[in-house]
Amino acid sequence: MMSERKRGLFGPGADASTKLATQIRTTCVTRLSAIGNHAWRLRALAAGSALSAFAVPAHAQQEAATRLLGSSEVITFSVLIGVVSAALFSAIWMIRQRGRLEEEIGGLRATVSDAKHRNARLQALISDKNRRIIVWDGLSQRPEVLGQLPPETGAPAADAEFLALGRWLKPGSAAEAERAIETLRSQAQSFDLVVETGRNEIIEVQGRVSGGQAFVRFVALNNLRREVAELQLERDRLEQSVTVFQNLLDTIDLPVWQRSREGTLVWANTAYGQAVEARDAQEAVRENRELLPAVTREKIRAVSTFDTPFRDKVSTVVQGRRNFFEVVDALCASGSAGIALDISETEAVREELQRTLKSHAETLDHLATPVAIFDGTQRLQFYNQAFQSLWDLDTAFLERHPDHGEMLDRLRAAAKLPEQLNWRQWKENALSVYRAIDTQTDLWHLPNGQTLRVFATARPQGGATWVFENLTEKVDLETRYNTLLQVQGETIDHLSEGVAVFGPDGKIRLSNPAFRALWGITEAQVQAGTHIRAIEQACAPSYDGADGWKRFGQIITSFDDERPSYRGVLELHTGLVLDFAVTPLSNAQTMLTFVNITDSVRVERALTEKNDALRKADALKNDFVQHVSYELRSPLTNIIGFADLLKTPSMGSLSERQAEYVDHIATSSAVLLTIVNDILDLATVDAGIMELDLSEVSLADLLDDVSMEFAERLKDNHVSLEIVAPPSLGTIVADHQRLKQILIKLLANAANFAPEGTAIELKCWREERDLVFSVSDSGPGIPQDVLRTVFNRFESHGRRGGAGLGLSIVESFVSLHNGTVTIDSREGEGTRVTCRIPGASLPAIAAAE
Structure with missing residues (x-):
């Protein structure tokens, strides 16, 4: 490991020096050995020659010399x-x-020793726990990492994790460091940065290039250097914030300015320059062009304090037109800053509103409906002649603008108001409209026999408008109509013919005892709301022919535009022969009549009378449904559309109260639309024509969608949602939209029961292929005698119960999936609703040839 660090520090130059020293050492040893051998041979030769000379005798030497x-x-x-x-x-x-x-x-050995010494010192320096170095050799993609950083910085110890800067540096610092490193390696551009780790620690990053290698050093700062780096970062943040705010102020259409202590302009935005007709804001500052009159500026200097800024409406000329501005000027240590809001259009609208109110007052004065308007202090501000005539009050008393409570006391003393056991409570309820948001409606039965419907509506400007509708004649008509219905009901019940009326959803609306006696069934088996299939099963012991109840069911639940009448004769197992008739009624209803042929004349007369009565009743019902379908749906559509239109910026800005009213309109319309849609869903299910759109549903995505869609409802109810589900729920084949409706309806029902500040638990798990989920709340629970009716329609048990269709829709949609719903509740311990959805199979789709 040490040799690798040395090689990484010195690079290719270190390896070359080592190899050169080795080669020189080897060459020198070889050459010295050769020289030594050669010199030894020469010495030996010379020595041999000398010895030979000394060994020759004298006579031989003489002879040799010769x-x-x-x-x-x-x-x-x-x-x-x-x-x-x-x-x-x-x-x-x-x-x-x-x-x-x-x-x-010797020189090379000294150099190598010096290099080893320097390598040891550099290695000791790199081993410091406060720095870490990354080295790239040329364009190599595998760098070498040396050193370590303190653990408190959050820097990973592993090289691979350390090189992933985005995992331990803040996103902005990581992006800046990666860009600088890329520039260093590609363009050899050095850099010095200060970055922040995920633990808010400060680190200095330096990038350099040397000898074809790129070095990036990470240094953990301490003490003074750390404080300097933090101050530098804080300065950068402040500069960025100032720049952002100045850019923001330059983009708005409101004039904004800043003055020095002497009152001269030091900065202004673009809107200010346009207002004072300067080419730009800089020219307005240089020439000290003023938007506000001198009197206003003097008033600002006189009344503005550090605690209380100047705020007033100011009239000034902008681009040749007289405009009204609401000016706010705040004093600060370096001078002051101000902003001007153009309220010229608001003032014009206010004047137009005054004219409109005056026009409305003149119009209301000519109406025959009594109208009275009270202000925010509950004093009478307007009344028409019909109001004065209704209560027979003195003009002098009304012109004094009496208090509403005083007026009610006076009317009670004159015995003109309904008699109440608790007058104070009744009076407080009547006056609560001044604190309410929605319109309040009540019926007053006066001592003189009149019946008034009272509408009390809070006004946007404060106060309330009271409208009195005389319902005396209408109530009388309704009483006679109800009496007629009772007489007709009694008549039908006493007929000897069997009669049953079914709605378009195939559910029975009414039946008489003769019908039950002819078919041998009980009243419970044909109670209102029972589907024709259940009645068919109950009547099967008496008659099971193909042209009997099965044919009746097809006719009754048919959606054909033309529904022809159908007549015939049935012979029952009991021996009775019945003449039946299937008669389409208005509003898509169908009437079944069964007549015993032995007494056909009497039955025909009674049936004719009964049929006329039912036609009248059905005509009234038809008028009511048409009124709901057209007179209610069309305004509802208009309300939703205009509410959305009012929210768009192109229609102009709304006041806070106007925006609140628009939100209430949109919310109420959405609730009403939800109720209508729920009713349509239930009608489709009951008619047996709803088909599931099966697809493979991701349960994790489904839970995410439900939690996001239900977040606003939870916020309104001041409750929270806890989802308990394993991470690998997988998928299930089901109808995504209906499954989502089931969850939302259950959560909405739990939100109605859950106390504020508590949590609703949504728990999901798998049991083999089945999906099982439960919704629990810690509410007051449901009494045991009420549990039998929780799935009935229009049964509401919560404090904000709604229409009472949620659990009915849940039961219907779960049944469509061949699933089951169970509910477990105890008083004081909360409620748990559990649903089991079995896994289905996707329908086979034949490939097109």
Whole structure:
């Protein structure tokens, strides 16, 4: 590990120096060995020659000297002398070369020792726990990481995790560091950065290039350097914030300015420059162009304090037109800053509103309906002649603008108001409209026999408008109509013919005892709301022919535009022969009549009378349904559309109260639309025509969608949602939309029961292929006698119960999935609703040929 760090520190130069020193050492040793061997041979040759000379006898030497005089001996001796001399010179030269090589080797050894020493010092420096270095060799993609950073910085110890800067640095710092490193490696551009880790620790990053290598050093800062770095970051943040706010102020259409202590302009936005007709804001500041009149500026300097800024409406000329501004100017240590809001259009609207109110008052004065308007202090501000005539009050008393409570006391003393056991409570309820948001409606039965419907509506400007509708004639008509219905009901019940009326959803609306007696069924088996299929099963013991109840069910639940009448004769197992008729009624209803042929004349007369009565009743019902379908749905559509239109910026800005009213309109319309849709869903299910759109549903995505869609409802109810589900719920084949409706309806029902500040638990799990989920709340629970009716329609048990269709829709949709619903509740312990949805299979789709 140490050798790898040294090689990584010195790079290719360190390996080259080491190899060169090794080669030089090897060459020198080889050459010195060769020189030594050669010199040894020369010494041996010279020594042998000398010994040979000394070993010759004297007479031989004399004889030899005589022979030396010859030419051949002279040549041989000369050659010998030359060889010895050359060997001596070579030995001397080699000795000098060897000395020179030893000096060079000594220098290289000193260099290597110095390099080792420097490597040790650098290694000790790198091993510091406060820095870490990344080294890239050229464009190599595998860097070498040296050193460590303190654990408190949050920097990973592993090299691979450390190189992933985005995992331990803040996103902004990580992006900036990665860009700087990329520029360093590609363009050799050095950099110095200060970054922040995920633990808010400060680290200094330096990038350099040296010898074809890129170095990036991460240094953990301490003490003074850390404080300086933090101050530098804080300064950068403040500069960015100031720039952002100045850019924001430059983009708004409201004039904004800043003044020095002497009152001269030091900064203004673009809107200010346009208002004072300058080419730009800088020119307005240089020329000290003023938007506000001198009197207003003097007033600002006189009344503005650090605690109380100046705020007033100011009239000034902008681009040749007189405009009204609401000016706010705040005093600060370096001077002051102000903003002007153009309220010219608001003032014009206010004047137009005054004219409109006056026009409305003139119109209301000519109406026959009594109308009275009270202000925010509950004093009478307007009344028409019909109001005065209704209560027979003195004009002098009304012109005094009496208090509403005083007026009610006076009317009670004159015995003109309904008699109440608790007058104070009744009076407080009547006056609560001044604190309410929605319109309040009540019926007053006056002592003189009149019946009034009272509408009390809070006004946007404060106060309330009271409208009195005389319902005396209408109530009388309704009483007579109800009496007629009772007489008709009694008549039908006493007919000897069997009669049953079914709605378009296939559920029975009414039946008489003769019908039950003819078919031998009980009243419970044909109670209102029972589907025709259940009645068919109850009547099967008496008659099971194909042209009987099955045919009746097809006709009754048919959606054909033309529904023809159907007549025939049935012979029952009991021996009775019945003449039946299937008669379509208005509003898509169908009437079944069964007549015993033995008494056909009497039955025909009674049936005719009964049929006329039912036609009248059905006509009234038809009128009511048409009124709901067209007169209610069309305004509801308009209300939703206009509410959304009012929210759009293109229609102009709304006041806070207007925006609140628009939100209430949109919310109420959405609730009403939800109720209508629920009723339509139930009607479709009851008619047996709803089909599931099966697909593969991701349960995790489904839970996410439900939690996001239900978040606003939970916020309104001041409760929270806890989802308990394993991470791998997988998928299930089901109808995504209906499954989502089931969850939302259950959560809405739990939100109605859950106390404020508590949590609703949604728990999901899998049991083999089945999906099981439960919704629990910690509410007051449901009494045992009420549990039997929780799935009935229009049964509401919560404090904000709604229409009472939620659990009915849940039961219907779960049944469509072949699932089951169970409910467990105890008083004081909360309620748990559990649903089991079995896994289905996707329908096979034949490929197109």
